[in-house]
Amino acid sequence: MSAQVAAMAVDGGELPLGGGLLALVRPALNVLEPRGMLAVLSRAPSVREDLPSWCRVERHEYLGVERIAGSFDRHLIARGEFSVPLPSTVHEGRLVPRDGRLTASDVLEVAPLPSGADPFTGFAPRGARVEPGGPGYPFTLNEREHVAPQEVAKLYDQAVTSQWDATCDIPWDKVKPLSFPLAHAVAQIMTFLAENELSALYVPARFIPRIHPAYAEVAMFLASQLADEARHIDVFLKRARLCGVGLGTSSVTTSRSLLSLMETEDFTEMAFLLSVLGEGTFLDLLSFIERHAPDEPTAELTRRAKTDESRHVHFGLAHVRYGLANDPNLYGRLEEAVRRRAAALHGVAGVPAPVQDALTILAAGSAEPEAVARGHEAFRELLDTMHASRMRRLQHAGFTAQQAETISELHTPNFM
């Protein structure tokens, strides 16, 4: 049906006003433009008394009744000015399934993200007709360029199809008993990963209530990210406990670093620090753990976590790239955010010692001095790899080589 209709008719048969007639009259008036005309055909005499009164109360104009062919009444109503306005935007395109599937990207094509959104539309879904006069909502992310890159729907679709089950998708019964130093190393690494992933669960969650529901796909993508993090925390802690030596140590360095992340108040800065820099760096860390994993379940859970994290990095990159393209001041703000965070972590020397040691032993595969030397070398290479990847990623996001160098050097030694 077209959005604007000038006149229409409904046949109310013998329905009284309070016996169902309004279920025909109200929706019909709802699609009329203001002053548009509705004819109500009726065989119920009481409607002659009730329809004018209802129109008065609802501020529609009752124009009169005519007896047609001696058998039924035709009442005429002009739609009043106080009804829900028709949408001012162009009508949505038609949603068509492709090969039996409907994706969020398909929806985005017919219902594109608006450049700005009104906090007074509350939780009304994008495209809904919104009755004016509702309360304002405390959403602060009300502009597309600050919140919603076009890629978000595709990433959400990927996230939905990539969910996995921490209970049974990891071959848990293949976990091998490890030597004491290696068991300690794995428990420490898994404790560290879980601690960081807890922050990755809490930090984006703070921003969901700030996102205007017109950009629901962003909130939905973040929800999938939260589900990913929950699953990672789950598998990392299961793997840690399977070592049988208790959990590892949580360092002050890690705690300070994650608090500074949690205190970030700007959505784009958060996406940059957490997803581009933090989770980006974690991709190399997870590859390292997968490569040196002492058994198949450890390799498998790390590989799966890495696939999920890679999606989060993509969203962060898309978000930052989109922001940089629209806001020339963003470069400066992001560099400043990294500097502020580095200043807050001033005095923090390097990777937390328990984590560095555990990664070294993991890469060594044993506590034999010769193996440990190899492990140490592998750890040093990991730091170089992380720096090189950050440089590549930052330049991909739109930073110059020099800016990328500065930012990468300032990045937290906690990785996340």
Next chain:
Amino acid sequence: MTSAKTILLGAVAYDPKVVTIWEGIREHFQEQGVPMDFALFSNYERQVEELLKGHIDIAWNTPLAHVRIRQHTSGKSLSLGMRDSDRDFHAKVIVRRDRDVKSLKDLEGKTLAVGSADSTQARILPLYFVAKEGVDLNRVNIFPFDTDLGKHGDTGTSEIDVLKALNEGRADAGTVGDLIWVNEQAAGHIDSSKVEVLWTTPGFDHCMFDALSSLAPEKVEPFKRALFAMRWDNPQHRKLLELEGLREWLPPREEGYASLQDALKQQRKEQ
């Protein structure tokens, strides 16, 4: 708030929401730079007296109170504004389908449930108009619901009582205002297999802001300006307008009270 410029408005506290309404409107007036405060009365008789004594500047009056102010001031009082919903009010005669009341004349010999003695829409005017149509009210068994006397029918309780009596078969017919009748129908509260409307009275007007002609123009004009600045699509205003039962404030008009004046004159003659 207590300066000589402050407009003191009287309203009747027929429901706790009245406090919310006037506190909200007071805030809106303040935003408009119009100092206003309100005094709540427990009944309209007291409010009319206090307005006539000049103890309050403006009274938010029912039609009955408005007509009394007009009488006491020989029509010299100032009418300042009304709700859109106050214009062209009607009363309805509702009948049970199983009691064989096909015309107003059939009410004779039947039980007619009516609202409070001081309710314009549920008692005074429907009986006045029905009598004008030739029904001998002495031959009608009047079944009154005199609830909330002094509130002039504001609470709507007596109208709900009338509809309940009809639904339960304790009355053959009943009189209510059109607002309650269509709202109850729209909300699905009316069993239309049992009851239907028989007749609609001619239109009449409802509430009005009244002031004495001595009220300073420095209060009259700001009051109107602030009142008419309220908008349905403004979230703060809309909450108040919904509670007060209107979509927009409209200028006053007097012709809608002629029937009530006449009805009251007749009541006095009969007493």
